[in-house]
Each structure stands twice: as structure tokens, then as C-alpha cells.
Amino acid sequence: MAPTADRHDNRPDPDALLAAARQDGRGRLTIFLGAAPGVGKTYAMLTRARKLKADGIDIVVGLAETHGRAETAQLLDGLDVLPRVRLEHRGRMIEAFDLDGALARRPRLLIVDELASSNPEGARHPKRYQDIEELLEAGIDVWTALNVQHLESLSDVVADITGVKVRERIPDTVLRKADQVILVDLPPAELIERLKDGRIYLADTIQRAYERYFRLGNLTALRELALRRTADRVDDDMVDYLKRHAIEGPWATAERLIVCVGPDALSEKVVRTASRLASGLNAPWIVVSLERAEREVDDAAQARVDSWLRLAESLGAETRRIIASDFVTELIRLARREHATQIVLGAHSRPRWASWFSASLADEVAASASGLGVHLVTGEGEEPLRRPRRFPVGFVGWLRSGAVACVCVAAATLIGIGIDRVIPVPNVSLLFLMAVVVAAIRAGYGAALLAALLSGLAYNFFFIGPLYTFTIASPHEVFAFIVFLVAALLAGGLASRVREQAQTARARARAVQSLYDFAGKLSGTAKPEDVLWVAVAQLHTSFGRPAVVLTPREGELSLAAAWPPDAELGVADMTAARWAFEHGEPAGQDTGTLPSSPYQFRPMMNPDGAVGVYGLRWGGEAIDGVSERMMLAVMDQTAIALDRARLAEEAIAQGARLQGENLRAALLSSISHDLRTPLATITGAVTSLRQLGDRMSAASRDDLLLTIEEESARLSRFVANLLDMTRIEAGTLDARSDWIDVGDAIRAAQERCARYFPKLGIVTRIDPGLPLLRGDGVLLGQVLFNLLDNAAKYGGGQPVELYARVEGRDLVISVTDAGPGIPPEDLGAVFEKFFRRGNPDGRPPGTGLGLSIAKGFVEAMGGTITAESPAPQRQGRPRGTRMVLRFPLSEQERVEP
Numbered sequence: 001m002a003p004t005a006d007r008h009d010n011r012p013d014p015d016a017l018l019a020a021a022r023q024d025g026r027g028r029l030t031i032f033l034g035a036a037p038g039v040g041k042t043y044a045m046l047t048r049a050r051k052l053k054a055d056g057i058d059i060v061v062g063l064a065e066t067h068g069r070a071e072t073a074q075l076l077d078g079l080d081v082l083p084r085v086r087l088e089h090r091g092r093m094i095e096a097f098d099l100d101g102a103l104a105r106r107p108r109l110l111i112v113d114e115l116a117s118s119n120p121e122g123a124r125h126p127k128r129y130q131d132i133e134e135l136l137e138a139g140i141d142v143w144t145a146l147n148v149q150h151l152e153s154l155s156d157v158v159a160d161i162t163g164v165k166v167r168e169r170i171p172d173t174v175l176r177k178a179d180q181v182i183l184v185d186l187p188p189a190e191l192i193e194r195l196k197d198g199r200i201y202l203a204d205t206i207q208r209a210y211e212r213y214f215r216l217g218n219l220t221a222l223r224e225l226a227l228r229r230t231a232d233r234v235d236d237d238m239v240d241y242l243k244r245h246a247i248e249g250p251w252a253t254a255e256r257l258i259v260c261v262g263p264d265a266l267s268e269k270v271v272r273t274a275s276r277l278a279s280g281l282n283a284p285w286i287v288v289s290l291e292r293a294e295r296e297v298d299d300a301a302q303a304r305v306d307s308w309l310r311l312a313e314s315l316g317a318e319t320r321r322i323i324a325s326d327f328v329t330e331l332i333r334l335a336r337r338e339h340a341t342q343i344v345l346g347a348h349s350r351p352r353w354a355s356w357f358s359a360s361l362a363d364e365v366a367a368s369a370s371g372l373g374v375h376l377v378t379g380e381g382e383e384p385l386r387r388p389r390r391f392p393v394g395f396v397g398w399l400r401s402g403a404v405a406c407v408c409v410a411a412a413t414l415i416g417i418g419i420d421r422v423i424p425v426p427n428v429s430l431l432f433l434m435a436v437v438v439a440a441i442r443a444g445y446g447a448a449l450l451a452a453l454l455s456g457l458a459y460n461f462f463f464i465g466p467l468y469t470f471t472i473a474s475p476h477e478v479f480a481f482i483v484f485l486v487a488a489l490l491a492g493g494l495a496s497r498v499r500e501q502a503q504t505a506r507a508r509a510r511a512v513q514s515l516y517d518f519a520g521k522l523s524g525t526a527k528p529e530d531v532l533w534v535a536v537a538q539l540h541t542s543f544g545r546p547a548v549v550l551t552p553r554e555g556e557l558s559l560a561a562a563w564p565p566d567a568e569l570g571v572a573d574m575t576a577a578r579w580a581f582e583h584g585e586p587a588g589q590d591t592g593t594l595p596s597s598p599y600q601f602r603p604m605m606n607p608d609g610a611v612g613v614y615g616l617r618w619g620g621e622a623i624d625g626v627s628e629r630m631m632l633a634v635m636d637q638t639a640i641a642l643d644r645a646r647l648a649e650e651a652i653a654q655g656a657r658l659q660g661e662n663l664r665a666a667l668l669s670s671i672s673h674d675l676r677t678p679l680a681t682i683t684g685a686v687t688s689l690r691q692l693g694d695r696m697s698a699a700s701r702d703d704l705l706l707t708i709e710e711e712s713a714r715l716s717r718f719v720a721n722l723l724d725m726t727r728i729e730a731g732t733l734d735a736r737s738d739w740i741d742v743g744d745a746i747r748a749a750q751e752r753c754a755r756y757f758p759k760l761g762i763v764t765r766i767d768p769g770l771p772l773l774r775g776d777g778v779l780l781g782q783v784l785f786n787l788l789d790n791a792a793k794y795g796g797g798q799p800v801e802l803y804a805r806v807e808g809r810d811l812v813i814s815v816t817d818a819g820p821g822i823p824p825e826d827l828g829a830v831f832e833k834f835f836r837r838g839n840p841d842g843r844p845p846g847t848g849l850g851l852s853i854a855k856g857f858v859e860a861m862g863g864t865i866t867a868e869s870p871a872p873q874r875q876g877r878p879r880g881t882r883m884v885l886r887f888p889l890s891e892q893e894r895v896e897p
Contacts, residue, residue, distance in 0.1 A: 027136040041145035046075035060107040116150035153275035171314035188219035255283035263301035287312035347376035401447035408435040440495035532561035551612040589618035678711035749784035761799035791817035819880035822869040
């Protein structure tokens with residue numbers, strides 16, 4: 001039977017499996033959710049805890065708030081309770097949850113009550129849910145309790161229902177990421193009875209709570225919110241289970257929301273409404289901030305937009321920033337690209353006549369969003385979304401604009417009067433148009449508007465009859481005056497817009513140039529410490545604040561660079577920096593972790609994780625969005641440069657390791673061959689003498705003894721070469737500085753070589769009157785012997801020529817053989833350690849150290865050695881290789897007899 005067509009697709013969802021895999025090693029979070037205080041969340045937690053304790057589970061109560069309820073306090077008997085830590089808060093000592101003690105105790109299950117509470121100032125995190133997140137990361141299971149009104153997305157709804165503004169709030173993502181949500185429910189009437197019986201609050205607060213909060217309608221609405229959130233959570237769990245186990249069944253809808261926000265106050269309500277809508281639809285949502293490309297950045301507006309985006313992120317949204325000239329087109333394009341089904345944006349109340357002149361953003365989106373659902377969020381008394389004002393802000397700005405406008409109009413008036421008295425012209429109004437344009441370019445739209453009005457008055461007063469009055473007699477003059485005013489306003493608006501675009505372009509160009517210069521500086525740095533110094537200098541220059549960079553060294557995070565260089569970090573600063581490095585999250589000032597530190601630390605990330613931490617001293621003033629994006633770009637480039645420097649260092653180290661391994665292999669190869677061969681010869685000769693010595697002739701015994709002597713000398717030379725090379729490598733070679741007779745050194749080397757190579761013919765030519773040389777005679781003799789030894793091995797049995805002469809200011813010694821020569825590609829390598837040219841039997845003679853040692857000795861005496869192959873011909877005979885030694889002669893050496 002052929003398989004059915006749909007079987008191949010019956011596989012688990014990979015994203016669901018990956019999400020489940022990320023939970024390995026992480027603690028599980030259980031939230032006991034209630035509609036209001038007093039429903040029994042803590043009581044339910046402790047009751048379950050006692051049952052698990054009886055089953056042998058390691059469970060500890062880290063924090064449990066009984067609020068004076070006797071029945072709840074009795075449940076703590078028999079449970080392990082973690083001692084609280086005392087912290088100073090606003091001048092008095094209070095008891096708080098001991099996070100470090102809980103991490104050190106590491107129970108299997110920990111109870112931490114009141115998830116939405118704030119911590120005292122001296123705590124590591126300002127909010128308790130952040131403490132719980134750290135416990136979960138450490139692999140500890142946590143139980144906690146939460147009332148539904150503390151969810152961030154519901155805070156405005158709860159305020160409308162109860163009239164009470166909730167101060168303690170948590171992001172909705174905390175509830176969404178919980179592994180289990182247990183609803184603790186109680187009917188509103190029964191909850192009110194518990195309040196009246198004094199089982200929720202103390203007697204002095206019962207009446208106030210009953211009148212303001214614990215009303216039947218309030219509790220019913222809060223109960224509905226809790227039930228809905230729990231139902232949404234159950235649906236999420238079911239969908240995840242179906243995906244992980246590849247079970248066909250009902251799936252969540254494929255809704256996706258695009259939410260548009262701006263700097264107006266209504267945007268906060270838009271974000272919260274969209275969060276509830278996305279939660280109800282089980283839909284992902286993207287919050288978009290659109291900025292006009294031609295507008296200058298308004299710091300106050302940018303700060304408000306940043307706050308809305310942070311709120312959206314805390315509610316679980318993805319955020320985007322898009323720079324565009326046409327809001328509607330870009331928003332629709334984004335919705336199409338992200339396969340969104342609904343767009344949510346704010347709609348302000350407008351007079352009906354305003355739509356005659358221009359459509360609102362909401363109207364334009366609704367008209368263009370074909371196939372998309374558009375949700376409009378309205379608000380009462382909200383500040384409408386306006387284009388960024390082009391008017392100057394502040395008294396000083398108004399004075400400057402007014403002064404510029406008055407000066408421009410006065411100058412145009414005086415020039416016009418002067419021209420009119422000399423040469424009457426009908427188009428003097430062009431001077432005033434020029435004045436409006438100049439005012440717009442110099443001081444913006446406000447100055448242009450004022451200049452247009454003043455120009456109209458001056459033009460009417462001085463140039464339209466009757467003169468020196470504001471009366472216009474002729475109808476065509478009225479029409480000309482109106483046209484002039486409209487033209488002046490339009491010209492001023494266009495000029496001010498061009499000015500703003502030029503200012504924006506200059507600001508963006510400065511930012512791009514700054515990043516370009518920074519990238520150029522990074523490209524010229526090869527060491528990690530240089531990269532870090534360039535980075536902190538760039539941060540300090542760009543933001544005008546002290547900047548620091550910390551990197552791990554020997555397992556501990558330490559200060560690597562700072563600007564100013566005398567910047568110091570305290571204990572709180574180092575703790576925040578370590579937290580940012582270990583958890584990959586911002587810490588310090590204006591964050592949720594250790595905000596008491598004056599620095600804000602952020603991790604420098606690469607694909608392998610955090611490579612360091614950078615920090616800026618905040619100074620109480622937040623950084624706007626443009627500057628923050630520039631800071632992120634700077635540190636991303638720094639992380640890339642650190643990676644590049646690290647890889648370069650690793651490449652150098654790897655090259656050194658490979659070279660060392662090659663040298664080690666060559667050394668072992670040389671030792672294994674060049675020690676084994678003479679030792680085998682010596683051992684064979686000795687064995688023959690011991691076993692057959694009395695039966696051998698005297699000549700045979702002498703031949704064996706000579707063999708032993710030659711091979712022993714060979715071993716001695718091998719060991720001496722190794723010792724000489726060790727001295728050269730270690731830098732302990734100390735060349736003497738004596739007067740040397742080069743002729744004597746050549747003859748001594750020739751005699752020594754004759755003992756080892758008696759059949760080798762050596763032709764020496766020493767120029768008469770050769771001066772004495774300042775150097776080490778022993779080293780020079782060893783160099784000459786090594787060169788003669790090399791010529792004997794590779795010369796093919798032909799005579800070797802050894803010349804000494806003076807060429808210019810140098811004393812030159814050359815050793816020339818008649819062998820096959822050296823290939824051009826090997827000329828530069830003959831002086832390297834263990835380099836050997838092969839012979840016909842495939843095995844090179846010697847260790848490959850002779851020429852390398854000769855080079856080291858020559859350079860120790862201040863000379864140079866080179867190889868030439870083929871050697872220059874002399875008297876028609878070809879030569880194989882010539883080794884040339886050059887020693888520079890001083891004036892004293894050149895005149896020595």
C-alpha cells in the first residue's frame with residue numbers, strides 16, 4: 001500500500017523542540033496567580049510545600065509574607081526558612097530576601113513570595129522577579145505568588161476599574177515564561193467576608209480597603225482578568241505540547257500585529273492595548289517607531305519614544321526603528337514583509353474641517369491597508385501626534401529668531417528705500433522675499449514666519465500707496481499684497497525645510513565620519529590592548545563621558561582601558577560589570593541590576609559569547625536613541641577588531657607551534673640517523689675486534705681502529721654542532737674581539753679538514769698583505785671548517801677553492817665547490833636549521849646544522865654570509881656553489897700590517 005500523502009509532514013516542530021532544549025539545566029518557575037490580595041496564594045504555596053517536605057524533597061522558604069495571618073504563619077512550622085539579610089534603606093535597617101544565601105544553599109525548590117515587590121536600595125537587583133531569574137539560571141526551582149493587577153499590560157485597566165494606580169509592576173514576559181501557572185481563586189463575596197473577619201488586613205486598614213478596593217464589582221472584574229490570563233496560559237501549554245509531540249489538532253491563529261508609536265502620550269495606551277490584543281490572540285507583535293529622514297532629531301521626543309519601546313519590550317514585543325520620508329508607505333511595506341494581519345495605531349480627535357485640508361495618519365493607513373485589519377486606539381485629553389516643531393524652543397531661541405527677522409526686514413526696507421529714491425522700481429517686493437529666505441536659513445521657520453509678517457507690513461507701509469499708512473487704496477495692490485504674503489510664507493517654509501535637512505544631513509555625516517574614522521583607527525591596530533584604548537577614547541570623545549572597558553584576564557574580569565586614564569571602579573561597579581559579562585545583559589545605572597553604580601555596563605558580544613564589558617558613566621542624563629545606536633555600532637566594531645586581533649595572535653602562535661613541531665621532527669630525524677649510523681659502525685668494529693681480533697691481521701685491526709676513531713670524531717662533531725646551535729638559539733654566544741691572522745685561520749681549518757677528509761683537495765689563495773681582522777679566531781676556524789665540510793660532502797670529490805682577499809672596505813673569504821649546485825628556490829633556505837639537500841641515495845649526509853651554525857658565528861662577529869649558485873666561472877671551469885663571507889674593515893684594520 002502506498003503511504004498517504006500527509007505522513008511525511010507529521011514531525012515535531014523544531015522551534016518547539018529547541019525551546020524545550022534551552023530549558024535544560026535551568027530551574028522551573030511556578031507562579032500562584034490570584035485576582036486580589038487575600039485569595040490564599042501564600043497559603044496554597046506553603047500547604048503544598050509541607051506535603052513535598054514530607055516526601056523528602058529539599059525545599060526551603062526563602063521569603064514568605066504572612067501579613068499577620070495566624071493560619072499562614074502556622075504553616076511555616078517544620079519548614080526550613082532561610083534567614084533574611086539586613087540592608088539599610090532610607091536611613092533605617094530592614095530585613096530583605098538573601099539572594100546570595102539562597103544561591104549558596106542551592107535547595108531543590110525555593111519559595112520566594114510576592115513576585116512583583118521591589119528590593120531595598122542596597123540589593124543587587126531593584127525588583128524581586130530579577131532575583132528569581134538569577135535563581136532559575138542557577139538551576140533552582142522557584143515557587144512564587146502574583147496578583148493579576150501587577151502585570152504591566154493590565155496596570156491601566158486595573159486603574160480604570162479600581163481607581164487605584166498600581167506602583168509595583170512586572171513585565172508580562174515573566175508570566176509568559178513561567179513553566180506552570182496555578183490559579184488560586186476565591187469568589188468575590190467570600191473574599192469580602194474574609195476581609196470583614198480581619199483575615200486579610202489588620203483592623204485599622206479593613207474599612208479603607210473595603211471602601212476603595214474590595215468592592216464586589218472590582219473583585220469580579222479582577223477575577224475575570226485572572227481567569228482569562230490563566231486560560232491563555234493553558235492554551236499556550238497545549239499548543240506547545242502538540243508541537244513538540246507532532247500531534248494534529250487545533251492550532252493557534254496566525255495573527256501578527258504591527259503597532260505604530262510616536263512621541264505623543266497616547267502611544268503608551270497604544271502599546272498596552274496592543275499587548276492585551278496580542279495576548280488574547282496569541283499573536284506575536286512588532287512595535288515600530290518611524291522617524292522622518294529629513295527631520296532633525298528632537299531629544300525630548302526621542303526620549304519618549306525610547307520609553308515606549310522599552311515598555312513594549314518588557315511586555316514581550318519585538319521593536320524596530322525605521323527612518324522614512326513616507327510613514328504610510330513604509331508602514332504598509334513593513335506589514336507586508338512581516339506577513340502582519342493587523343495594524344494598531346493611535347487616533348486623535350480632530351475637528352471635522354481639519355480633514356478637508358489634510359488626512360490624518362490613521363485615515364491614510366486605513367485607506368492604504370488593503371487586506372489588513374486596522375485598530376485605532378483613541379484617548380481623551382491626550383496630546384495629539386504632531387510633526388516635530390520647527391519653532392525655536394525657549395526664550396533665548398525666540399529672542400534670536402525675532403532679532404534675525406527684524407534685522408533682515410530692516411535691511412531689506414532700507415535697501416528698498418535707497419533704491420526707490422535713486423531708481424524707481426516696481427518689483428521692490430523681491431527684496432523682502434530675500435529677507436524672508438535669509439531669516440529662514442539663519443534661524444528657522446519661526447524667524448521666517450515673523451519675517452514674512454513684518455515684510456508684509458513694511459512693504460505696505462513704505463511702498464504701497466498711500467505711503468506711510470497701512471491702508472491699500474487700489475484693488476490690484478490688495479491682490480499683489482496677498483500674493484506677496486503667500487509667496488513669502490511658502491519661500492520661508494521651503495528655506496527652513498532646506499536648512500533643517502542640511503542640519504540633519506550634517507549631523508548624520510558627522511556620525512558616519514566619526515564611525516569611519518574609528519574604523520580606520522581600528523584597522524591600523526593589531527594588538528588587543530591598542531584596540532581597547534582606541535575604543536574608550538572614541539566613546540569618551542563621542543559622548544563626553546568617562547568610559548571604561550574590562551576584559552577577562554586569568555579567569556577574572558579586570559580593567560583593561562579607561563578614559564580618562566585615572567578612572568577608578570568601586571566594588572559596586574565591578575559587581576555590575578561582572579554581572580553584565582556573565583549574563584550578557586546590561587547592568588548598572590538606569591538598568592534593572594545594581595542601579596546604584598554610576599556606570600552602565602554592557603557586554604561586548606561576538607558569536608562565541610561575551611569578550612568583554614564596556615561602561616559609560618551615566619551622570620543622571622540618559623543617552624538618546626541616535627547616540628545609543630552609535631554606541632552600539634562602536635562596540636560592535638570593537639568586538640570584531642578584538643576577534644581579528646585574537647585570531648591574528650592565534651595564527652602567529654599556531655605558526656610558531658607548527659615551526660617548533662617541524663624543527664622537533666627534523667631534530668629527532670637527524671639524531672635518529674646521525675647517532676645511529678656511527679654508533680652502529682663503532683659497535684660493529686668493536687665486536688669484530690673482540691671476537692676475531694686474535695685471528696685478524698695487523699692491517700685489518702688498524703683499519704677497524706681507524707674506523708672507530710673516525711666515527712667517534714663524527715659523533716663529537718655532531719654533539720659540538722648541537723651545543724653550538726643551543727648557544728646561538730639561547731643568545732649566550734659571546735664572540736671575542738682579538739686580532740686574527742686570516743691566513744693562519746685558513747691553514748688551521750685546512751689541516752683539520754685534511755684529518756677527516758684526506759682525499760679532499762683544497763686550493764687556497766690568500767692575497768699578499770691581507771690585513772688583520774678583529775674577531776674570534778676560534779669561531780672563524782669553526783666557520784671555515786663547516787664550509788669545507790659542506791663542500792666535501794656536496795662537491796662530488798672535486799677540489800675545493802678557498803680564497804681570501806680585500807674588496808673595497810670588506811675582507812672577503814670564499815669557499816667554492818664543483819658540485820651540482822643549489823636550485824635557485826633553495827638558496828634562501830640553505831642557512832636554516834636542519835635544511836639538507838639530498839644525494840643520490842636519497843639520504844642527505846650530515847645533520848643540516850653546519851651552515852646554520854656558520855651563519856650564527858659570522859653574524860656574531862659582525863659579518864655576513866651568502867650563497868651563490870652556480871658560482872661564477874673561472875678559467876672556463878664550471879663551479880657548483882660558492883659560500884662568501886664578508887667582514888667590514890675599520891680604518892685601523894685596513895692599515896694593520
